[in-house]
Amino acid sequence: MKVEMICTGEEVLLGQIVDTNAAWVANALMDIGIEMQHRVTVGDRMQDLVDAFRERSQHADVIIVNGGLGPTTDDMSAAAMATAKGEQLVENKEWISRLEAWYQRSGRQMPESNRKQALLPQSAVMVDNPVGTACGFRVKLNNAWLFFTPGVPFELKQMINEQFIPFIQNELGAKTNTKITKLLTIGQGESALQDQLSTLSLPDGIELGYRSSMPHIDVKIFARGDQAINKLAKVTKVIKANLGDVVVATERATLAEEIHHRLFQSGISLALAESCTGGLLASQLVDFPGSSSYLHHGLVTYSNESKVQLLGVKPQTLDDHGAVSIKTVEEMAEGVRGLLDSDYALATSGIAGPDGGTDEKPVGTVAIALAVKGGGVHSQMLKFPIKKRDIIRGVSAAVAYDMLRRALLGEAVIVDYPSYYRYPK
Incomplete structure (x- = not known):
């Protein structure tokens, strides 16, 4: 089965917003063993949309069309599809009733412009959208079924999971074990x-x-x-x-998810002291409900003064070794663990760039330590080849999590990653 996608919208075409919808859909299809064959982005121009529908429908079996189902004049997907088929737009009575009831429940008067969202091509089959006002629909043109979905991400995701995937599996015979x-x-x-x-x-x-x-x-x-x-x-x-x-x-999307899974309601506690990661470790964990069951605290100790005053790092350590050093992160980890006697503590300090590097410690140099209650401190200093600030911070957080993961499993905490250079202590 050949599945394609047409993404609509000037803001997407011009790069004003990142098209995360297309990436999510492609990944969702991969999860059921279907690879997207082709994708095109079209602006809010009637003839361009009509041409795209007619041309791609000669090559694909199924086309997901994303966006352009709103109430405003630049939402043209339904009208363009009707033009491509040579049909009239017809008001869908079921969707009008749904819209009116939705507004009535919220105590508001339905704007007249919302009636546009119930205008579908004459041969269209309505596709339910239980969480929004944009009516989905599907239409057969040439060789393909075109499946129209809303641009709002959470509406799109629900429609793909509950409507589109069952459609291609059950009605188009794409269901294989x-x-x-x-x-x-x-x-x-x-x-x-x-x-x-x-x-x-x-x-x-x-x-x-x-x-x-x-x-x-x-x-x-x-x-x-x-x-x-x-x-x-x-x-x-x-x-x-x-x-x-x-x-x-x-079966995890990130290492933060893996750590949350292992610590949630385990009775094990964690403390964090972050410099170069700037709260990223804590932020990724608190994305998950229930992280308060194990996360004692997270401190962003960016300055040397805060490392000394809050964590008990010795001024002499900073003078002798610098903020980005094995000795400093070890004292950071021990200091933050001791505040509430946590079972584990992670500490990071590094040079995320774009400036601040030296010949001895270039941008991408990061020191990470894991303190274990009754088990000492494990530490390493790594050099990451990529010099982008956000990637350095993200990789630093991932390595820190992996050190903790390995400790929880009773494995060697320090290992060699092929793409990262580890400095000797």
């Missing part, structure tokens, strides 16, 4: 991962896919068909052994 295992990795590039795994002989029906979301790379193992599914666990074990320490979690 498929199972996917996702391995989360850090410390190795996408191409290097692929090269490393290219020597493996995979059984029929099993394929590998890769998705980069810095600082992580997902390795996806697709099994299609019952025979392949039966071999998936064994193949996954072989791949994990082949990749070694770069595999940091299974």
